[in-house]
Structure formats: structure tokens, C-alpha cells
Amino acid sequence: MNQSPSVTADPLLGHEIGKAYRLEEVLGRGGMAVVYKGRHLVTEQAVAVKVLPPDLAQQPQVKARFIDEARTLARLEHPNIVNLHNFLEQDDHLFLVMQFAEGETFDQVIEREGRVNIADAVAVGIETLKALEYAHSEQVVHRDIKPSNIIIRSNSSVKVMDFGIAKLLGSSKLTMTGQTMGTVRFMSPEQVRGKHVDHRSDLYSLGVSLYQAVTGQTPFDGETHFEIMRMHLAELPTPPHELAKMPLALNDALLLALEKRVEHRFQSAGDFRRALERVPVDADTRQLTRSVPLPAMESATGDISFQPVVAVAPHKINRGPLAAAILVLLFAMGIVVWAMVDDGAPPAGSPVPDLAVKKTARTRWSAPHHVAQALTMKVDQRFEALGLRVMSTEAMDAKAVATFYDKARKAYLTFLQQEGIRLNVQIGTLNLVLVPQKMLNNPAHWSDAKPGIDYPTKYLAPAQTLYVQNGKGHQHSDLPYGLGLHFCALIRQLSNARCVDLAEGYERYLRKQP
Numbered sequence: 014m015n016q017s018p019s020v021t022a023d024p025l026l027g028h029e030i031g032k033a034y035r036l037e038e039v040l041g042r043g044g045m046a047v048v049y050k051g052r053h054l055v056t057e058q059a060v061a062v063k064v065l066p067p068d069l070a071q072q073p074q075v076k077a078r079f080i081d082e083a084r085t086l087a088r089l090e091h092p093n094i095v096n097l098h099n100f101l102e103q104d105d106h107l108f109l110v111m112q113f114a115e116g117e118t119f120d121q122v123i124e125r126e127g128r129v130n131i132a133d134a135v136a137v138g139i140e141t142l143k144a145l146e147y148a149h150s151e152q153v154v155h156r157d158i159k160p161s162n163i164i165i166r167s168n169s170s171v172k173v174m175d176f177g178i179a180k181l182l183g184s185s186k187l188t189m190t191g192q193t194m195g196t197v198r199f200m201s202p203e204q205v206r207g208k209h210v211d212h213r214s215d216l217y218s219l220g221v222s223l224y225q226a227v228t229g230q231t232p233f234d235g236e237t238h239f240e241i242m243r244m245h246l247a248e249l250p251t252p253p254h255e256l257a258k259m260p261l262a263l264n265d266a267l268l269l270a271l272e273k274r275v276e277h278r279f280q281s282a283g284d285f286r287r288a289l290e291r292v293p294v295d296a297d298t299r300q301l302t303r304s305v306p307l308p309a310m311e312s313a314t315g316d317i318s319f320q321p322v323v324a325v326a327p328h329k330i331n332r333g334p335l336a337a338a339i340l341v342l343l344f345a346m347g348i349v350v351w352a353m354v355d356d357g358a359p360p361a362g363s364p365v366p367d368l369a370v371k372k373t374a375r376t377r378w379s380a381p382h383h384v385a386q387a388l389t390m391k392v393d394q395r396f397e398a399l400g401l402r403v404m405s406t407e408a409m410d411a412k413a414v415a416t417f418y419d420k421a422r423k424a425y426l427t428f429l430q431q432e433g434i435r436l437n438v439q440i441g442t443l444n445l446v447l448v449p450q451k452m453l454n455n456p457a458h459w460s461d462a463k464p465g466i467d468y469p470t471k472y473l474a475p476a477q478t479l480y481v482q483n484g485k486g487h488q489h490s491d492l493p494y495g496l497g498l499h500f501c502a503l504i505r506q507l508s509n510a511r512c513v514d515l516a517e518g519y520e521r522y523l524r525k526q527p
Contacts, residue, residue, distance in 0.1 A: 025064065029054065030108055031101045036062060045069055046079070050113060059113040060098060067105035079107050085153055085176045086111070093144035095164075095174040114172040119226065120160035122301060129226040129301075131259055132294040136302040137163065138223045140171035142286035145219070148176075149212040149282055156210060158218035159199040160225065169302045197238045198231045202273050205242045213275045216285050220270025227263070228256040232271060246273070262292045287514060291433050378402060381444040382478035384458045388448070405447040407483060414445065421493060421523060425500045428522045432515065443499055444476070447483040470495040474502050493520040 026049075029035050036049040040061065046069075051062040069075045086097035086109070099110035119137060123129060129137075141163055148155060155162075155176060164172040201217035203210050225231045232250035235241045250271050254264035266288040272278040279285040378395065380386070385404060392405040396415045399422070403411040452458065453468045469491040471480040479495045497516030 025049065025106075030062070030103055030106075031099065031110075033099070034060060034062060034110060036064075045075065051110070059115070061095070061111045061113045063109040063111065065107040070102075070105055070107045076107065079109070082176055083109055088151055089148055089153060089176070091144055091147040093140050093171055093173055094148065095172050111174075112172075114164045114166055114174065116164045116166035116172075118161045119163040119165060119222065122165060123160055123226050123229075128229045128257055130298055131227060131263065131292075132296055132299045133301040134223055134226040135263065135289050135292050135294050136296075136299060137165065137171055137226070138219065138289050139286055140302070141173055141219060142282045142289070144171075144173040145212070145215050145282040146286065148173075149215070154210060154212050155215050155218075156204070157196060157199075158215050158222060159196050160222050163222070165301050171302065197241050198234065200242070200245060201275075202245050203275065205245050211275070212282065213278050213280065216270050216279050216282060217272075219285070220267050224250065224253055224267050224271070227259055227267075228253050230256070260292050260294070262288070266292065283514060287518075378442050379444065379477040381446065382473045382476040382480075385444065385446045385478055385480070388446075388452075392447075400442040402442060402444045403447070404444065405483065406449065406452070407447070409447065409483070414447075417492070418443075418445070418496070420526070421496050422500070424523055424526055425497070425519060428519050429515075431522075432518070442477060444478040446478060446480045448480060450482040450484055453480060453482055470498070472498045472502075490520060490524075493523040 023039055025036050025047075026038065027036065030051075032054075034051045034053055036051050038050045040048045040050050042048075045065065047064050047066070049062045049064060051060045052058065053060065065075070065079045070079070080100075083097065083100040086095075087100075090096060095114050096112040097109065098112065099108075101108040101110065141158070145155065145158075153176070155173070157175060158173075162173060162175045164174060166172060197205075199218045199221045201210065201214040204214055221231055221233075232253075233241050233244035233248065235244060250268070252264055253259060253267050254261065266285070269277075269288070270279055270285060279288070381402070381404065388404075388406055390404045390406060391408050392403060392411050394411040394415075395402045396411075396418075399415055399419055401415055401418050403414050405411070450467055450469060453471060454466070459468070459471075467482075469482040469484075472478075472495055473480075477499075479499055481492050481495050494516050497519035498512060500519075501512035501515050
């Protein structure tokens with residue numbers, strides 16, 4: 014290490030590591046490692062540097078866990094997760110160089126405020142769950158979710174940090190049965206028992222964190238760790254609405270997250286997030302959090318596309334972070350929209366509005382996407398009353414597709430009402446293009462096509478063109494999902510991530526309709 018001439022109490026302060034970073038101040042000390050604020054010598058970018066000292070770095074188990082943390086962070090790249098920049102080994106020290114997420118921890122906010130604004134608590138929960146959705150899709154369980162590991166930045170974004178005891182699902186390395194990991198007040202019952210944990214353990218811990226945020230106290234507390242652990246296992250939490258005023262939907266969501274048995278809890282971070290999104294809150298009351306839009310991801314052709322990924326099982330779609338990261342562009346679509354998003358369910362007996370075609374003297378058809386224009390179509394039929402153009406590279410019954418589309422169009426409004434969203438929409442047209450799967454995988458058509466991955470649904474919003482593979486079973490999964498994306502794109506108040514979730518729910522909903 015190159016030592017600066019300054020003399021400090023901490024022997025590492027002022028030192029340079031990897032000929033790239035200088036350690037400037039101590040941010041925190043834990044039982045195993047010290048975290049410093051550092052700075053890149055050339056770019057002057059602030060970084061956080063987690064350091065494992067020589068006495069611990071020489072212990073095989075501890076070193077292996079530290080390296081495992083680096084590998085875990087290296088595979089996670091998400092707006093709500095602190096990113097890894099570098100891993101270095103120098104002078105018997107190990108260094109993790111990470112994104113410096115300047116801001117307050119959620120723990121500091123709770124300590125300062127006593128009880129956190131309901132709107133802020135819900136927003137922090139939603140953003141944290143987005144991080145967990147992504148981590149879980151990468152088979153990573155955090156295992157130490159707590160307010161001190163959630164950072165609220167000065168730009169109002171939320172970051173999850175400290176994957177130091179994270180576990181890759183399916184791996185028993187470093188986390189043998191019988192060990193308890195995590196912080197006791199936020200541990201799940203299965204962690205307390207030292208049993209196998211999966212992603213649902215993170216949901217319990219976040220439930221505890223949000224319970225503390227809105228009530229000012231954790232659901233279980235005591236004088237000793239043993240007493241707290243016993244309560245996690247055997248006692249029911251006081252319903253949070255008895256401790257603080259809150260919407261009943263939030264009370265119910267927290268109690269569901271805190272179920273003792275994993276099968277009785279939310280089964281995914283997405284389920285928990287959607288429950289929080291249905292909590293009626295006044296966003297104008299937020300002090301900590303504000304909406305921070307994500308940038309659109311464009312292909313080489315400038316098109317914006319949804320790209321669901323097909324897993325190993327035929328036609329079983331894993332619509333993970335790839336689809337969730339892409340925004341729908343609405344303003345170039347020529348769509349007339351009147352929409353009202355309501356936090357609550359519609360009144361009983363209220364009429365279901367229609368997703369109606371804009372009435373004009375003559376339907377103005379949007380030109381199909383350029384790939385569709387270049388293909389030879391055996392079917393190209395327009396249905397004026399529906400605003401639907403059906404195109405196919407193979408012979409098929411376009412009227413049957415139009416009938417299905419009409420059913421799907423009407424069912425979508427009923428589905429949205431069940432989700433607590435009421436709207437009245439007039440739309441333009443849709444170019445529905447049915448093609449073989451191999452065409453959707455062809456890198457000559459799609460610059461982002463990757464070998465071995467199927468893209469059964471592609472939605473190009475600016476061209477109002479939906480591509481769907483025409484193989485067996487497409488009407489039961491891929492087509493409903495794609496139509497869900499198209500219909501949701503008309504609702505400007507809903508985010509892209511929300512549209513992806515709604516499309517998945519709509520696919521399941523439509524499958525159950527007669």
C-alpha cells in the first residue's frame with residue numbers, strides 16, 4: 014500500500030489500494046469488517062470500501078464468505094441494489110469496492126421520526142421488494158433484511174445493501190443447517206430454528222421492518238435474544254392497526270408477511286409488492302421518497318420492446334428483470350386516453366367500462382413494425398370494429414383470433430377493476446403479428462437476440478405492433494400476456510413494472526374465463 018504523509022488514528026486512512034482508490038473516512042465497523050468511504054484517484058468518484066483485516070482474511074471460512082459476498086454482488090445489477098465495482102486483495106487485506114449510496118438508513122429515519130409516514134413506509138417497502146424480486150429471480154436470498162440495510166438516498170431512491178450473509182438457493186456452501194444468520198429482531202421463524210431458508214424468509218424480515226416503521230416498535234421484543242426468538246416461534250404479533258392509524262390493507266399485508274409458516278405468507282416478493290401497491294396512500298405526503306423514473310432501454314433500431322424469456326420448460330415464461338427494466342413509450346402512439354386510477358375497489362354493481370376503439374370516419378391504421386413489413390404474410394386481415402389487424406406468416410383463422418381479442422379486450426377491464434383500477438379508454442389500433450418462434454429468435458431481425466433464449470412475445474409500442482409466436486398453446490399464455498402489455502400501455506399513470514405484473518396476472522385471469 015502507498016501511505017500518504019498524513020497520520021491518522023486508523024492505520025488504513027489515507028492509504029491507496031489497487032493504485033486506484035484512497036480510503037478517506039470510516040463509515041462503520043462490524044464484527045468482521047470495516048467499511049470506509051473511498052475515492053477513485055482519477056475520476057474522484059466516491060465509493061464504499063468494505064475491508065477484511067489480515068487476521069480474519071487468513072481464516073479460510075471467513076475469507077470464503079467474504080469472497081462469496083463479492084461473487085453474489087457481482088451477479089446482481091439492479092437500480093435498488095448497491096452495486097459492486099471491484100474486488101481487491103492487497104497486503105493480506107481483502108477489499109470490496111462498492112457503490113457509495115449516500116443517504117440515511119431506514120433505521121436512522123425510524124429512530125429520528127419514531128413512526129414513519131405511511132406513504133413513505135409503503136414506498137420504501139415497494140422499492141425494497143423490487144430489489145428482492147430481482148435478487149430472488151437470480152436465486153439469491155438476502156437473509157438479513159432490516160432497516161439498517163435499506164438506504165434512502167438524497168435523490169429519494171432506495172438501495173438495499175449488505176449481502177454479506179446472502180445465500181444462493183441450491184447451494185449449501187458456508188451455510189450449513191443449524192446455523193442462525195441475521196439480526197434477531199428481524200429473523201424469520203425458520204432462521205431462528207436454524208433450518209433451511211428460502212426467499213420467503215426475506216419477506217418476513219421486511220414485514221418486521223415495515224411494522225417497526227409504521228408503529229414505532231418491532232412486533233417482537235424482549236430483554237434477551239432467547240426471549241425474542243421464542244416470540245418469533247410461538248407468539249402472534251399485535252395487529253399493527255391497533256398501535257397506529259393506517260389503512261386496513263396495510264395492516265393485512267403486514268400480518269400476512271409475518272405468518273409463522275412459510276406456506277401461509279406471501280409466496281413471492283411480487284405478491285407482497287402488489288399488496289403494498291393496493292394500499293391507499295396520499296403520495297403528496299411523502300417526505301423521504303419520490304418517484305424516480307428509469308431510463309428506457311432501446312434496441313439498435315430504436316424500438317422499445319418487451320422481451321419475456323422462456324425458461325427450460327416449454328412455454329413456461331420467466332418474465333424477470335429483462336422485461337421489468339423496459340419502459341413503454343406512449344406519446345408516439347396516437348392514443349386518446351382518459352384514465353382514473355383508484356386506490357380502492359370499485360363500488361359493488363358498478364358497470365364495467367369498455368376498452369373501445371376510437372370512433373372516427375375512417376380507422377387510421379398505424380404502420381406495422383419494420384420487421385413485420387418485410388415478412389411475407391399469408392394472412393393480413395383488418396377488423397375495423399375492433400381496431401385490430403391480424404397478420405400471419407402461415408395460414409390461419411383470423412376471425413377466431415379477432416373473436417379471442419374481443420373477449421380479451423372486454424375481460425381486461427373487469428380484471429383491472431378487481432385490481433382496484435377503474436378507467437375509461439378509447440384506443441387506436443393494434444397490429445397483431447403471428448410468426449414462428451424461430452423468427453422471433455433471429456438475430457438478423459433483433460439485435461438483442463441471444464442464442465438459446467426464446468422470446469415468444471415482443472411488443473413494440475411506438476409501432477403498435479405485438480409479435481406472438483404461433484406455436485401450440487400460444488392463445489393460453491403468450492397472446493394473453495402480450496395483449497396485457499398492449500392494453501396496459503394505454504394507461505399513462507401506471508409504470509412499466511406495474512404493467513409487467515398486471516400482464517402476468519391478466520394471463521392467469523384470462524385462462525380461467527369460460
